[in-house]
Amino acid sequence: MQKSSFSILITTKNRKKDLIFTLGKIQYLLDQENVDCIICDDGSTDGTSSYLQDNFPKIRLIKNSESKGLIYSRNQLMSLVTTEFAISIDDDLHFITQNPLEVIQEKFSENSKIALLSFRIFWDLKEPTATDCNEISCRVKSFAGGANVWRMKAWKEIPDYPSWFLFYGEEDFASFQLFKKMGSTLFTRSFSKS
Template sequence: MKRIAILLTCYNRKDKTIACLRYLYNCIIPIDHNFDVFLVDDGCTDGTSTEISEKYPQVNIIVGTGSLFWNRGMYLAWTTAKNTKNYDFYLWLNDDTILSHQAIGEMLSCEKEQNSKAIVCGAFCSSVDSTFTYGGKTIDGKALIPNGKIQSCYTINGNCVLINKEICATVGLLDPIYPHAIGDYEYGLRAMKHGFDLITTRTYIGHCEGNNLLPKWCYSSTPFIERCKSLYSPLGYSHPKYFFIFENNHYSLKQAVKHYMTIHLRLLIPSLWK
């Protein structure tokens, strides 16, 4: 029997979290596989844990500090799972993601087809117009639209990602230095440095609505003090400290310094960017 650890983290979006779990438990799982769910409640005040405990008592709920955000919350879920059992697979899952019945089966099939040498990134589309929202992308940032075949990618979104235990043993876990963003991209690049491939699923495996808005610090209409707070918030997506670490580790010191400067230039004069 192959065992899968499903990893989630959540904060105050109870309805989405419950919906995510409902569709997860409706997935068709290969007969020789089973899964356990490890969910970090990072300080929810909306009764998320209470309702999950009532509806899905089998979920392992982990109490966070209230300041973990996505990456550090997922790191805690992953660490807890690893210390619980010897799992064959780990699957990251965002709690705003709606899986199709075939989602996990498709990911396992893709992983097997690549002889267990690849991380599988699930492709997702909008439920409104079926356009691509999250999944794998090329080196120049273009979305890899599912075409019925396995496609290699350069970066992965962490919405739904399957990692086998051999890759985990070699690459390690998400890097907890990053609070919220960057961690999924960083993990994919680190895995490639170790010789593993990144691939996307052959089909869309569910729905997840995209967020096309830029962070508040990118808009001239946002007052300067608020722009500063937004940029240095864990939710700013380009926190100068963590983005510098990421680029210095995976690209070059020159690129890290360049973007450290241009990020702050954009903070000062957002109108320079369209």
């Protein structure tokens, strides 16, 4: 059995409709043998967990009986990753870039000091007609918490996100830890959300 290279991590709470849409859009990734998916249902009361169990039996589901918060849930997910890379996306985010896993793999292969890639986010329900752009990847100081991919070797070298950050702040904390501990590099890449 081939070991997975990527884990897709999603936190959700009472956003079943958005999550269903997202899972439909990334189904082609979930069908790949080198991809695992772990979802944390952070205390939903809208039937999210039941829906996932009935319709996505291959997805690993963790369920908080009561909400523990976004950052706590992200730490839970990261602690379960056994793959080389962990892709964190929001429950209303999907890739519109063609072949995203190949692009991710290529970027990490180009530079062994890259600890994390941050994705560019496209905010609109209507997808653009083309995703090619003139922008190049560049070093950044921080990243989008719900649109990134970690090299797990780097994640394991720094402290978990502080759970007391309720919604914002974990990105700057992790970025600082990476620069302080490893001199690692964070890059942004043009992936999108609609």
